[in-house]
Amino acid sequence: MVSLETTPALQLPVIDFTSPNLKPGTVEWDSVRGDVRRALEEYGCFEALFDKVPVKLRKAVFDVSEEAFQLPLETKKRVVSKRKYRGYVGQIPSLPLFEVMGVDFAENEDKVNEFTHKLWPQGNGSFSEAVMSFAEKVSELDFMTRRMIMESFGVNENYIEKHLNSTKCLVRMMKYQGVEETEEELGMEAHTDRNMLTILCQNDVKDGLEVRTSDDKQWIKANPSQDSSFIVLGGATLHVLLNGRVLTGVHRVMRMGTNTRFSAGLFSVPKTEDLIYAPEELVDAEHPRLYKPFDFEAYFQFTTEGPGRRDVAALRGYCGL
Numbered sequence: 675m676v677s678l679e680t681t682p683a684l685q686l687p688v689i690d691f692t693s694p695n696l697k698p699g700t701v702e703w704d705s706v707r708g709d710v711r712r713a714l715e716e717y718g719c720f721e722a723l724f725d726k727v728p729v730k731l732r733k734a735v736f737d738v739s740e741e742a743f744q745l746p747l748e749t750k751k752r753v754v755s756k757r758k759y760r761g762y763v764g765q766i767p768s769l770p771l772f773e774v775m776g777v778d779f780a781e782n783e784d785k786v787n788e789f790t791h792k793l794w795p796q797g798n799g800s801f802s803e804a805v806m807s808f809a810e811k812v813s814e815l816d817f818m819t820r821r822m823i824m825e826s827f828g829v830n831e832n833y834i835e836k837h838l839n840s841t842k843c844l845v846r847m848m849k850y851q852g853v854e855e856t857e858e859e860l861g862m863e864a865h866t867d868r869n870m871l872t873i874l875c876q877n878d879v880k881d882g883l884e885v886r887t888s889d890d891k892q893w894i895k896a897n898p899s900q901d902s903s904f905i906v907l908g909g910a911t912l913h914v915l916l917n918g919r920v921l922t923g924v925h926r927v928m929r930m931g932t933n934t935r936f937s938a939g940l941f942s943v944p945k946t947e948d949l950i951y952a953p954e955e956l957v958d959a960e961h962p963r964l965y966k967p968f969d970f971e972a973y974f975q976f977t978t979e980g981p982g983r984r985d986v987a988a989l990r991g992y993c994g995l
C-alpha cells in the first residue's frame with residue numbers, strides 16, 4: 675500500500691539570539707548555550723535569529739559587493755591574492771557561476787581602506803564602511819557562539835578570552851550567476867570550512883545553500899530569512915580545538931533560476947601562529963585526544979594541494995592521532 679504520509683522537509687535547527695537579556699550568567703544565556711551545543715554536536719550548523727545587523731546594512735553589503743563585481747576583470751585582478759580564500763577569485767572552470775571578494779582583517783580600518791583603494795583608487799567610502807560595519811556587528815554573534823560552546827564544555831574563562839582574541843575577521847562577498855537551465859547547477863562544490871566559525875547571509879534569492887546531514891545521506895536546504903537570520907557553520911579549526919566534540923557541517927551551493935544570488939559571510943580565522951589543540955577540559959577517558967597540535971596555515975596549504983581535502987576524513991588523515 676502506498677503511504678500518503680510525506681516526510682516533512684528537513685530543517686536546520688533555529689536558535690533565537692534576540693533576547694535583550696542575552697548576557698553570560700543569565701537564564702536566557704544558558705538556554706541558548708544548550709541549543710548551540712546540541713546544534714553544533716548534531717549538525718555542525720544552525721540558523722541564528724540575530725537582530726543586531728540592520729536590514730539597511732545587509733542591503734548596503736549586497737549593493738557594494740554588486741558594485742565591486744561589476745568592475746572590469748582587470749580591476750578585480752588587482753586584489754587577487756596568493757592565498758585562495760582572500761582577495762578576488764573567479765573564472766574557475768569547474769564553478770563558472772561563482773565569484774568572490776574576500777577582505778582580510780575586516781576589523782582593521784587601514785587594511786580595509788587599502789583593499790578598497792586597490793579597486794577604486796579614488797576611494798569608495800561606502801564599500802569600506804559596509805565591510806567594516808558588517809564585520810563588527812556579525813562578530814558579536816561569532817563571539818557569543820564561540821563563548822557559549824566553550825563554556826558548555828567547561829573551558830575556563832581565561833582560556834576563552836585568549837581564544838576569542840586569537841582570531842581575525844575575513845569578510846567574503848559571494849556572487850552566483852543565475853542559470854537558464856531547468857536543472858539545478860552547482861554554485862560551489864561540497865566542502866567543510868577550514869576556519870573557526872562561518873556566519874552567512876544571502877540576498878532575496880531564497881535557495882542556494884545546502885548543508886549535509888551528519889549521516890551524509892541527505893541535504894538540508896538552508897533557508898535563512900533575508901532580514902533577520904544568519905547561517906552559522908562550525909569549521910575544521912573549531913572541530914580540532916574542541917577535540918572533535920562538534921561537527922563541521924559539509925555544505926554546498928546549488929543554483930536554480932535566473933536571479934543572481936549574492937551572499938556575504940564573516941569567517942573567523944586564527945591570526946596567530948600558535949598551534950591549536952584542545953584544552954584539557956575537552957579530553958578525558960571517554961573522549962581521548964583526536965588531533966595533533968594543529969597549524970592553521972599548514973593545514974590550509976594542505977587543503978589546496980590536492981582534490982578532496984576539504985572534509986573531516988582528510989583532516990583526520992592530515993593530523994589525526
Ligand SMILES: O=C(O)CCC(=O)C(=O)O
Pocket residue numbers: 846848862867874876882883925927937938939
Ligand atoms: O554562498 C554561500 O552561502 C556559501 C559560501 C561558502 O560556503 C564559503 O564561502 O565557504
Ligand SMILES: [Fe+2]
Pocket residue numbers: 865866867872925
Ligand atoms: Fe563554506
